[in-house]
Amino acid sequence: MIDEAATDFEAVHGGRPTGAWTAPGRVNLIGEHTDYNDGFVLPIALPHTTRVSARRREDGRLRLYSAQGDGTITDLPLDGLAPGAVASWAGYPAGVFWALAEAGHPVGGADLYIDSDVPSGAGLSSSAALECATAAALNDLYGLGLSAPELALIAQRAENAFVGVPCGAMDQMASACCTSGAALFLDTRTLEQRHVPLDLEAAGLRLLVIDTRVKHDLGDGAYAALRAGCERAAHLLGLPALRDLAPDGLAAALDRLPGELRPLVRHVVTENRRVTETVDHLVRGEIAALGPVLTAGHASLRDDYRVSCPETDLAVEAAVAAGALGARMTGGGFGGSVIALAQAAILAGISDAVRAAFRSAGFASPFMFTAVPSAGARRMA
CATH class of the missing domain: 3.30.70.890 (GHMP kinase, C-terminal domain)
Known part of the structure; x- marks a missing residue:
């Protein structure tokens, strides 16, 4: 699958990607609409994931391609990113770039090839999976050294402020922080986590x-x-x-x-x-x-x-x-x-x-x- 993703990346962007990153969708066992009320949630990560193959660019541009898209590349200047400026699915990865830059992290351009089997619009956090996979890729590409919870908060900021959905932190925390074989008991006020065997x-x-x-x-x-x-x-x-x-x-x-x-x-x-x-x-x-x-x-x-x-x-x-x-x-x-x-x-x-x-x-x-x-x-x- 990794070799296939690299081949797909090369066909779209030319050259090989630096690496490939993945982030899962989530299903919430219990705790719905509690996260934006500083409450408790208990999600698990799904085996369904969004995969991002990526490499750096030095020209300040962001080029996005989705295997589930219309076959075209979305080409954006990083200095033109602003809330509400990018429509459709591309707003989620673009929002991550914007949120990282807004927080003072030194991120530049990138080529991204995105593929996903997380059902879209099904309440399984396909948007959080896309945001967190993008954030993980940029974290490594630019050596930011951010922890999984920190990446989740960047992804949440992208969805809240850039895309315009006032979600709580659960979806991104689940996608970034869950572990195999356990549910994530998360206090959304303190962000204290506990992995409960399941x-x-x-x-x-x-x-x-x-x-x-x-x-x-x-x-x-x-x-x-x-x-x-x-x-x-x-x-x-x-x-x-x-x-x-x-x-x-x-x-x-x-x-x-x-x-x-x-x-x-x-x-x-x-x-x-x-x-x-x-x-x-x-x-x-x-x-x-x-x-x-x-x-x-x-x-x-x-x-x-x-x-x-x-x-x-x-x-x-x-x-x-x-x-x-x-x-x-x-x-x-x-x-x-x-x-x-x-x-x-x-x-x-x-x-x-x-x-x-x-x-x-x-x-x-x-x-x-x-x-x-x-x-x-x-x-x-």
Whole structure:
């Protein structure tokens, strides 16, 4: 694969790349819409990755080519990069260059060849994978010496300020910092990390990812509106962030808020509690006990946060009815993917049941695969 990538790079850019870097997509076990509220999250990295072959340029230009693109090279001057100036997928790697330069790091031009098998628009952080692979490449190409968490924050800055999506740090931290065989318990306020072992195979379990093929665009304003609502609620409650509202104070706090903000607050507070509950189960080796926690998390996203859709609701319902221990929407919402925890022996039956339910409802057939906790961003060659 590395030799093939080098050959592809040479065909597009001429000459050989200096190296190749990779970063994974992620699936979040639990902890949705908590990261921009200074809360807790528990993602795993996927085996699906974005690969970037790269070499330096000395002329101050950035030349980008995507194997999934339209067959043309995007050629940009580094001194012309500014928020909102680069459209489509190219804004993500360009934003990383911009964020590094803004932070004072000495980066110059580069040729990039990008290839990815992370499903786009499926709630699996394809944008974070692209950002983190680019950041890892530039870190090595220009000898910046940045740590994985530092690269994740650069990638987050690119998405927030350059692309314009006000996401929290979870996606980039997962893509940069996850380890094989573990979930990443991340405190998004302090950025303290803990790798919690997650051996699904030893427990006879599998984590099925169901990509509903309903595409979402977090840059369309809906995500920003949710974040603004949470920030307004925290301000009205006199809190730095909703993370600071304890579960035993939730009922009294809701009474002090306008009706439209109450469901958002209820979701964030109960979701943080679900994350810590999940970690406790994993530490005790009680992986099967995660099932009801996942399903409760979906109900909260559907009823309180209102970021689900008919396809994700149906995937959850069909999976649970077919014997899954639990299931929930994962990612920012408005489409995307569902995860279902199930015994390995009945996984095929659950997949068949979900496909049948989608066919009956007239929905496009979902794409499904099994998630394995994988490694974060790294150099391949």
